[in-house]
Amino acid sequence: MLMAPEEKPTARPMLYEDALLERLEAGLRTALPKWGLGKDPKVKLLTVSENATYLVERADGSKMIFRVHRPDYHTEREIRSELAWVAALREDGVVETPETIPTEDGAPLASFSDGEATRHIAAFSFMAGKEPDADDDLVKWYGELGEINARLHGHARDWQRPEGFTRKTWNFDTIIGNGALWGEWSAAPGLTKEGHAILEKTADLLRQQTDAFGTGEDRFGLIHCDMRPANLLVDGDRLGVIDFDDCGFSWYAYDFAAAVSFLEHEPYLPDVMAAWVEGYRKQAPLSQEVAAALPMFVMLRRMQLTAWIASHGETETAQSMGEPYTEGTVTLGESYLAEHG
Incomplete structure (x- = not known):
């Protein structure tokens, strides 16, 4: 970072x-x-x-x-x-x-x-600026971010990658499946038996849905994969993007999910999602199917972050989130099952 x-x-x-x-x-x-x-x-x-x-x-x-x-x-x-x-x-x-x-x-x-x-x-x-936060016009900045993502994805599709180019692939298996690179969501702090059952059903549903969504070239490729506010720098009217450390091959729509990391429960999420979609469509087509899949990827990212907190308990971020974040993930999983199951 x-x-x-x-x-x-x-x-x-x-x-x-x-x-x-x-x-x-x-x-x-x-x-x-x-x-x-x-x-x-x-x-x-x-x-x-x-x-x-x-x-x-x-x-x-x-x-x-x-x-x-x-x-x-x-x-x-x-x-x-x-x-x-x-x-x-x-x-x-x-x-x-x-x-x-x-x-x-x-x-x-x-x-x-x-x-x-x-x-x-x-x-x-060095790049000057500050992280956008709830006191800023997040709808405006997520609209800008949508435009940035559209340009970035277009570049990733057209760019002739150098020989030997290697980055990790972020798919269901490596995000929250058997090969999860950030650990197991089931080890989340404070996860109850009832909560585990809810998240297990959520994970099963997400596997089915991501399999059905597929990884065609129109929807899966090289992405930043971590454009959360901590990796954005606002300086006047400029929105800068930093820290490509987790960039890899994943769903293009996953860039939005990563951009709202730790914000999945906020009441303004639908507004920033709509702004991101509108901004994206200013630069490139975005099908209704992909736009409708954004909540799926937000839930997938939330479970990945829950796994990260479980496997990185020594970090200040994980310690600040702790059991309440796990409880929030269970609540979001329950709501997701009710709406999309």
Whole structure:
């Protein structure tokens, strides 16, 4: 996650204890000369979740963002593929997003050893702005986001991907099925026997529905997969998009579901959904079938996030959500079954 310095960093999760954070900053500093940075530049930790993100300020006051990747999630090839797409999106004027900055030798990544693990480092230009929130005109910004998504999806369909391009596939199985990459929803904190039964029925229905919806080329391809408000930066009339770390192959409509992460229960959800659809249709066709499927993908994403909270209990986000989020997921699942079952 890339953040402007005026944003407040999240509390440190237990995963990132002081000793580890000291090692990560020391490792980052050993790599900074590869980007031509002088001795002892100002380094500020912005946020930590599974990656650690830093703001680095040069002597002349210019700023860069560095992302120190967590091990055992993305391979080096996957990270290079992400950066290649970001560079292409910028070159083709598809979306306002930070520039990827290679080392002085032209390498897209650097790395350092952290015990037995290798930590990859990616660098980006600094982008000013703030996360849109409930005090902003979210309907307006989700309309803008719909337009951005339409352009991004069109680019993904037409772009000639470089040889070896590799990103994860986000389908039912890898989202909440047997191969779920973010863990099991059934391990959610506070999940009761009754709640488990409701979510199991919900998952079964979602499997049937996503199978029926299919993965044709008109509806499944390369997407950002995490355009939630924390990964959007508003600066005046500009809406910037950051953090393509989870980009991969999934349903195009899943980009909307990811964009309303942790907002699935809000009463304004139908309004931002309608705005997103309207914005999308300003740039590209969006069938009624796909628009009608958005609630399905919102429920699927909600269950994925419930699994993430269960498997990432050491993080500040998971700790802040806890059992109430699980209870909310059960309530949404019950409503979904009543309406769509």
